[in-house]
Amino acid sequence: MRELLGVNPQVLALALARMSESVGNSFLIVVLPLFIATDFITGATFGLTEVFITGFILSIFGFVNSPLQPFTGRLSDSTGRRKVFVLFGLVLIAAASFAYSLATTYWHLVGLRVLQGIAGAFIIPTTVALVNDLATEDNRGGNMGTYNTFRLVGFGVGPVAAGGVVAAGPYSIPFGASTVTITGFDAAFYFAASTATLAFLLVLTLIRDPEIEPSEDEGSVYSAFVVFDKRGENLLDPVFALGAVSFFLAVGIAVFATLGDIVNTRLDQGPEMFGLQFAAFVLAQILLQAPIGRATDFYGRKAFIVAGTIMLVPTTLIQGLIPDLTLFSGLISDPWLMFLARFLQGVAGAMVFAPALALAGDLATKGNSGTTLSVLTMAFGFGVAFGPLLSGFLVAWGFVVPFAFAAGLAAIGVAIVLTQIDEVIVPKRAIPLLGKVT
Template identity: 50%
Template sequence: MRESPLLDPRIFSLAVARMVSALANSFLVVVLPLYIGSQAVRLPALTGSTVTVAGIRIAVSVELLIAIVLSLFGFLNSLSQPLTGSLSDRTGRRKPFLLFGLALVASGSAGYLIFTDYVLVLAMRGLQGIGAAFSIPISVALVNELSDPEERGNNFGLFNTFRLLGFGVGPLVAGVVVAGGPYVLTGKSISGFDAAFLVAVVGAAVSFALITLWISDPERAEETAGEDISIRVRGEHGGLDPVFALGIATIVMALSIALYAPLANVINERLNQGSFLYSIQFGATVFANVLFQLPLGRLSDTYGRRPFLIGGFILLLPTTLAQGLVTSSTGMIVARFLQGVAVAAVFAPSLALAGDLAREGASGSTLSLLTMGFGLGIAVGTLLSGLLVSFGFVVPFVVATAGGAIGLVLVITQVVEPDPDETVAAPAAD
């Protein structure tokens, strides 16, 4: 049996930095809706009225304004990642891009402390979306380049575990911080909202410090800068390029887990439950991800990536559909937990496989297809859920299950693993 890999302090530093950054961002996912809905933000004059766009009458509600702020981050973040990943590959630099992204995220959080106009709050969230587009694909590229091929799955599992810990803990802490305000800081009273924004600033600053102290640009990225970094759609032997196929599969996977968040009120009414049970159900997917990302990623180093990708998608289909059919709170918890296991089986091995297939010096542009796919799937899934539920509660879950079936077919027919002796994304020199 192969020995357990030793923990690389650089990978650990990236994982901790990503955890802190994810915690700070998830803070804002909870705080911004409350902040915008309070009297602290000056809303546009159109709020409460109806406007016509392309012949469609749309009510400009506070909820719509909140949705715009939240979705702007997701779309700017995900759609910009191939560009930022390619720029990093072309210059052969990782660390400056990562630090620049974290600086933008911190600036956006600090902006909430100053600006109280809705348009400026929207601009700050957009700034943070661009900052995340710089930091996320670059950090993933660094994990890839700092990993030995036989430890890549383990390292991506560790990285994702820490990211999910931050994302899962953030909303819980944010609620406590906002509710506990006002606070006294250096003799001045600050609201719970401002305290939460300060926590987000500190989180980005801590990530910035960790990267500054522990991470340097891999020599390999500098040596190969400027080589072919184009995104391939077609494979060498026909069909889709394996990484492009993985990107599509990642979109439908992320879409399936994003359906749940907008349906809180509908789900609670359907299952005759309160918000506490809903939070347990929502957290079950995150908890399963945290629990299984690392061991499944490590196992993929030993037994290959494709078995876990295929098994994960096979499990994803019934667990997604079940959420639209179950009529008990306990059944929903089980379905959500098993869905989290499915996502864990897919995400770390897919990142590792994309790293295995990445051309040397092109980790940023290659892996950005998957990180973009995840962010885009979350953004689209959130909007799709709210639109489709009006046709029946089960409809969003049926559509997501059909998308998952497409992902399964793509993995089976289009995704191949390279020969271990031909893995192209070799680790960077120490």
């Protein structure tokens, strides 16, 4: 298997664990709004609308886990251990997922999402650092791409299955001489807890900490966030530059998420088509992350990041121009044109994120993978959380405005990649004209 996929077997095991956990965690994206809309959840809203509370509950995961990631990344570096942090995070995820079945008020849900956000802060940077530690400079891109592919498979499958699990309830389960009945919501929460438990068992039995020396860096937890290049070769520190590009990418992806009703009205389509369009980005990522990551091991990281950020500009902007475009009139319907734009945006994302993680891994000094890579994972998490809020605000000035703004950020990302980021390792088959090797 290692020869076939070109990745470390432990990375495959870790990828399977993250896929399992992601299936259950992404269930909640669909299940929680449905759950909040039922009579199961009541309580004071302090003047806030149900719609606002729903959005707040969903987004708080990102706003909690993102700023905590540097702390957990640095802690894993200082102890020289990764596995224990992943296991602890999975325990929190499983416990919170189960506890949703006991929740009765809005603020129970807020508290459980905060707990899951804390869990994500333990899992996300330490798993990426573990992949980096297990990889070598010759296969780091392939390992990162494969890991992200499996994780995204779980993220894509969860929402598709979640609605069916809820709709098929209640369930009657024989238990001795009696029968236990559980609601569709309880079944979904129990399933989410079980996927996190399976991930825990996979990590516990199949993953071992690589031999790394604990970091001796005595700086503050945010010492990785160096804005300017200390070497004086560029204006920006390369890790900060990669983090900025990751943030711009995530914003471009996420502005679409909160515009479902507007998109459906403009394109005269149903919610099923919107779901398909939303999933198109993930589909492209699943198909391309692994081969692109592997390709960066031969051709270098920067060429793909440059191509991806350039491609991100038109694929983001065009989403805001549909159905005003007449160029494709008669060739493809507006809903499928949106699907195509989202898919191509996913292609752009696949060319940016895994190569950026691999390049950050190349830049990480020995024993500091958690701290260094947390810059990118935190930036991406903030972008995913910030994008929906941004689009909800900017769409008041016109449908195209949030997409144009995100495309503008992507254009800034192109300039940053071209001028502030260099290769660290000499590619086996270098692509010319894309900068020197530092």
